[in-house]
Amino acid sequence: MPRMTPDNPVLATNKKAFHDYQIVERFEAGIQLTGTEVKSCRDRAIQLNDGYIKILNGQMFLLNVHISVYGFGNRFNHEVRRQRRLLMHKKEILRIAQWLGTRGGTVVPLRFYLKQGLIKVEIAYAQGKSHGDQRETLRKRDSEEAMRRSMRNHRS
Numbered sequence: 001m002p003r004m005t006p007d008n009p010v011l012a013t014n015k016k017a018f019h020d021y022q023i024v025e026r027f028e029a030g031i032q033l034t035g036t037e038v039k040s041c042r043d044r045a046i047q048l049n050d051g052y053i054k055i056l057n058g059q060m061f062l063l064n065v066h067i068s069v070y071g072f073g074n075r076f077n078h079e080v081r082r083q084r085r086l087l088m089h090k091k092e093i094l095r096i097a098q099w100l101g102t103r104g105g106t107v108v109p110l111r112f113y114l115k116q117g118l119i120k121v122e123i124a125y126a127q128g129k130s131h132g133d134q135r136e137t138l139r140k141r142d143s144e145e146a147m148r149r150s151m152r153n154h155r156s
Helices: 017-021 036-040 090-103 130-155
Strands: 010-013 021-031 052-056 058-063 085-089 105-116 118-128
Touching: 010 036, 017 021, 017 105, 017 118, 017 130, 021 105, 036 118, 052 090, 058 090, 090 105, 090 118
Parallel strands: none
Antiparallel strands: 010 105, 021 085, 021 118, 052 058, 052 105, 058 085, 105 118
């Protein structure tokens, strides 16, 4: 895995979300973590594949995200798949809650990254794709790659 540098602050990416969902709008959120979770995140020991966000009592929670146990954490280590609170403005939470109530989409985490030394989560309101849409996306990506490859070979 590439090293974390100031020009590459991304800790983890949810590639499955881009395949399974049509991203409508993105948001940035802070996340409430324990000390050993922060250390594990900085080691890039995060899996976002099955993660989702739920709104309970006016607060947003990140569920089903796996942050591995920190190797040197001994008895103070965290629970691997615990419910983690996201930190956002009340207006943004209400706006997302309204979307979820009316349009029937979902909110998924897209990536964890560092911003000014703090761990942030990029979340997105997303609509599910059908199998036909997923195949169309793959077809389009393959054709663009083939076109780039042929242009590169043609220049040489």
